[in-house]
Amino acid sequence: MTQINRRIVLASRPQGAVTPDNFKLEQAPLAELAEGQFRVRNRYLSIDPYMRGRMNDTKSYAAPQALGDVMIGAAVSEVVESKHRGFTAGDNVTGIFGWQDYATSDGVGVRKIDDALVPLTAYLGVAGMPGVTAWYGLNKIIAPRAGQTVVVSAASGAVGSVVGQLAKLAGCRAVGIAGGPEKCRYVVEAFGFDACVDYKAGNLYQDLKAATPDGVDGYFENVGGEALDATLSRMNPFGRIAVCGMIAGYDGQPVPIKQPSIILTMRLLVQGFIVTEHLDLWPEALGTLATLVAQKKLRYRESIVEGLERAPDALIGLLQGKNFGKQLVKIA
Amino acid sequence: MTQINRRIVLASRPQGAVTPDNFKLEQAPLAELAEGQFRVRNRYLSIDPYMRGRMNDTKSYAAPQALGDVMIGAAVSEVVESKHRGFTAGDNVTGIFGWQDYATSDGVGVRKIDDALVPLTAYLGVAGMPGVTAWYGLNKIIAPRAGQTVVVSAASGAVGSVVGQLAKLAGCRAVGIAGGPEKCRYVVEAFGFDACVDYKAGNLYQDLKAATPDGVDGYFENVGGEALDATLSRMNPFGRIAVCGMIAGYDGQPVPIKQPSIILTMRLLVQGFIVTEHLDLWPEALGTLATLVAQKKLRYRESIVEGLERAPDALIGLLQGKNFGKQLVKIA
Structure with missing residues (x-):
């Protein structure tokens, strides 16, 4: 079975914002499987903000993506051919399979998934x-108690929408920050x-103040910049800030914190984290989340x-805040 | 015994830097002691950076000092008259007695001290x-392991000098940031x-880089501003930053953090704290410290x-970095 694999590689590193010419679509024949390997046909690619960081060649939590390599990324896929005892053709799986039609795997980091109760x-x-x-x-990190106020930026996104809903389930007041009236309406009406x-209305601090009459006890940061400054000014004593992303600064522009002294005066905890460094907690978290989705x-x-071929534009749109919800690319 | 008490009150709030006319020296007769009270003669006043924050009328961890009230502050003092069963004339004590010759107390927060092994x-x-x-x-907060590198700003000061020495005792590499060659020499030669x-040499980042060849695992922040930015750029993954003071911003000037994204990329913990909110740990800490001093x-x-009358100038000098070591005012 000699098939052609289409794949998108990193052609050049962005100078500032990502552009389409940072990517290149290539074709290559599929190699034979070795013993212990299996092949998947990718069906959906996940497009995530962290990908922007990988495109830089700077000191960060992850090694940069090499030029010429297939763009990294998770996918949901179907096993189409297997010389691995644990995987059979027809299995639905998810793993870091990259921006390509087919991927070869030895099973490390691959998880079988079941669409009986949760869509793939x-x-x-x-x-x-x-x-x-x-x-x-x-x-x-935030560990909120019932009755506390939790704020999350990029609230309509794949992460932010879950933060607010979990906060509500924990008995908290959940307040989002998002761009534009349509996203904000959805965050309230659909995500509860x-x-x-x-933040695009131009009155972020005052609007946030009105939305957080009891101050802010926990802040989940996906954006940085103005959202962080505004929320810092609303923090209550002993507040916690989970720093998950600073998308506002991913292109290299400065995003200073204007009043870091609030960290001291309010005795805040500010904690940066990368979820892939806490794999021991994934089974518990994934189980909880899948159950809540099914319910x-x-x-x-x-x-x-x-x-x-539209994956690059999907990432560029995501980084510009043009997506609305979890960004996916359907390729099969 | 009608005596006169001299006291320094907050006469006005600083507009930017503290000036001598923010204070006023007053005189007033001493009142009779009530049952359960005792009177102390203050001998040494402690001058500390936190006092600057109390002079502002802004939201912070402590209620602002009221205009017309005696300036707050700790002192070591001698009991001179007592209607309190637990205190006798001649006792050496320390407490929050304020900037004045005499203070009256009911004993709350007052600790008897012994100068047999540790000077008053x-x-x-x-x-x-x-x-x-x-x-x-x-x-x-920093909780360093042996072999790690700990940096502290205001390293020649009352807090910074102890941070570095305790870090050395814990087997760490201790690196200070201080202003001027004399202070820096002392930090190395006397404090070890x-x-x-x-930082006054104008090459802070490069000099800090040279002094921290293995990066920085823990940073104890007393200053903010340039010291914080430079040290952030040297932090290792999972580093901890204890935010104790941001003296650089106490007069209201902005001291932004230029690259907060490092908190994310290095997965840092940044924790502001106020030591008086952890009184449960004081006995352990004070015991350890007194023993180490005695040894x-x-x-x-x-x-x-x-x-x-020189207490105001002592505080002004401290805030300008002119003091060298723990600043005290001897008044008797």
């Missing part, structure tokens, strides 16, 4: 890495947040484009 | 609040730090001016 694509979002990210930051502040207690929204 | 003034510094501050931030970087394992330096 949810394993890339609410019941996958983004969901675990929300679960970890909220429960292990108590309020959502539109319809956790809702999610997806933004799906079709065609492998 | 040390109870205002290395074996008092500043020492406990260093102990708490180092052991409870491995290195000290002079000559913990050294300290004092800067003493004489005369109650």
